[in-house]
Amino acid sequence: METQGTVLIVARASPQWSTTEEVLSEEYGYRVLVVRSAEEATSALSDAHIDLVLAEHGPSGDGLTFLVNLRVSHPDVVRVLALEAKTELSQQAISPAAIYQFVRKPLDAKQIGLVVERGLESRELSRRHRMLSREFKIRGDSLGVQQRNGASLHAESQRFEKLVYVSEKLSELCDLARKAARTELPILIQGETGTGKELLARAIHYNSPRKTSPLMVQNCGGMSDELLHSELFGHKRGAFTGAISDRLGLFRAGDGGTVFLDEISEVSPSFQVSLLRFLQEGEVKPLGSDKTQTCNVRIIAASNRPLRTLVAAGKYRQDLYFRLKGFELEVPPLRDRPVDIPALAEFLLPNTPTRWGAKF
Incomplete structure (x- = not known):
């Protein structure tokens, strides 16, 4: 249905x-x-x-x-x-x-x-009434001015949760993302900083079978292996200086849900091994613990640098790259889809913007 x-x-x-x-x-x-x-x-x-x-x-x-x-x-x-x-x-x-x-x-x-x-x-009728009123007002104010090629002043925008667009590029991307959301495969989202990779990841989670379970977010950039391991896999009290209590870790906290790993390209080669093992086995071993536990989370990873290029340069594990890219999505910058600018402006202006999901 x-x-x-x-x-x-x-x-x-x-x-x-x-x-x-x-x-x-x-x-x-x-x-x-x-x-x-x-x-x-x-x-x-x-x-x-x-x-x-x-x-x-x-x-x-x-x-x-x-x-x-x-x-x-x-x-x-x-x-x-x-x-x-x-x-x-x-x-x-x-x-x-x-x-x-x-x-x-x-x-x-x-x-x-x-x-x-x-x-x-009732809401849909009100929306159509506003659109028609605005269209008649625009036409009334523009008498004698012909639109090029007979095009309308405003294309009808589409949306995938908080992503708003009219361009064919983003339409194709969101169609693929919707298909990916229905699977259990890991997803790799790539694109320049500020293009809306996290918005896409959140949209995928809320359109997946895991939508009623937690969505956990972790930025992997600029973190030491020990701190990142603690954030994702957890730790036991006394595992290292400052570990004054047990920590569950995002993988176990998000059991049954989704974990979004941003800037996945920045993790060290040694941590890549730990992440690969988790993707293969679903096993979690907190720092300072000798017990291994399993959990079931879906991984969505994002990178502002093409992992394929890093693999070719020998800076990223090929087997981890293949594990992450069950689906591979590339988010284009706004400069490559200027037709989306009016739709974004119309969406953002009536509300107080909390995040900007496009890069010029």
Whole structure:
């Protein structure tokens, strides 16, 4: 079933919410992300394209305050509030959140499905109305001015989570990334600094079967082998000076999810051996420990230097390179796709930019 949109549920764990998640996913075809706190929700909103947020309000969390803040940070997201059966809120309290609809407990999953469906339909109608109004205004202001080759003023943009584009180059890249996301193969993303490699990695994670598990991020540049080993594989207390407590390590902390390794080209030859063994066996041995444990994570690696060139120069292990590139994605700089500039500008201007995903 084709995904119809993304719903983010911010609520405590309960059978009611599990049933709601299942109905929205299986019967309506929505991608459903579930988080337990406002902090986790904020992280998901920064990584994935969310269409509707369903937040729980009551003893378990202040969903209303979250939706008030969401109206400012993500005004295009549809906001739905779930309330306890006897909870009453004043008009003064709910007005700042501009909530689309309320649902009451005990939850009726079928009813919530209809609310979500109508909410997204309403948002789409509003979007089309804005586009038509803007197009008529532009045409009215441009009477007597002919467009070259009859082209429209604005091409319709596409998006892959936080990556916005109209160019054929990025369209082909994102189509390949979507296919890669559905597999369990490691992915190698290459491109110049600032082209949006981390945005692409996060988009792949949230479109993979691991989307409900952790996404852990580690920059490998400028780190000693000991520190990098500690960050990824963990350590035992007393393993080295300053190790005052046990550390789990990102591989074990992200078990079942994805680990994004940025600047993978900068790791030393000796650490390349450790990483290769992990990719082959899935084995983790913390510093200072004599026990080996296994964990299941998907590796997405990124490099601003072509690993193929480093391999040819004898500066990078060929076997590690082949292990990392189950899929190999190359992100082009913005100067090679200037047609994307208007779409990016339109996307970034209405919001406060948190990261810039393209390089001139």
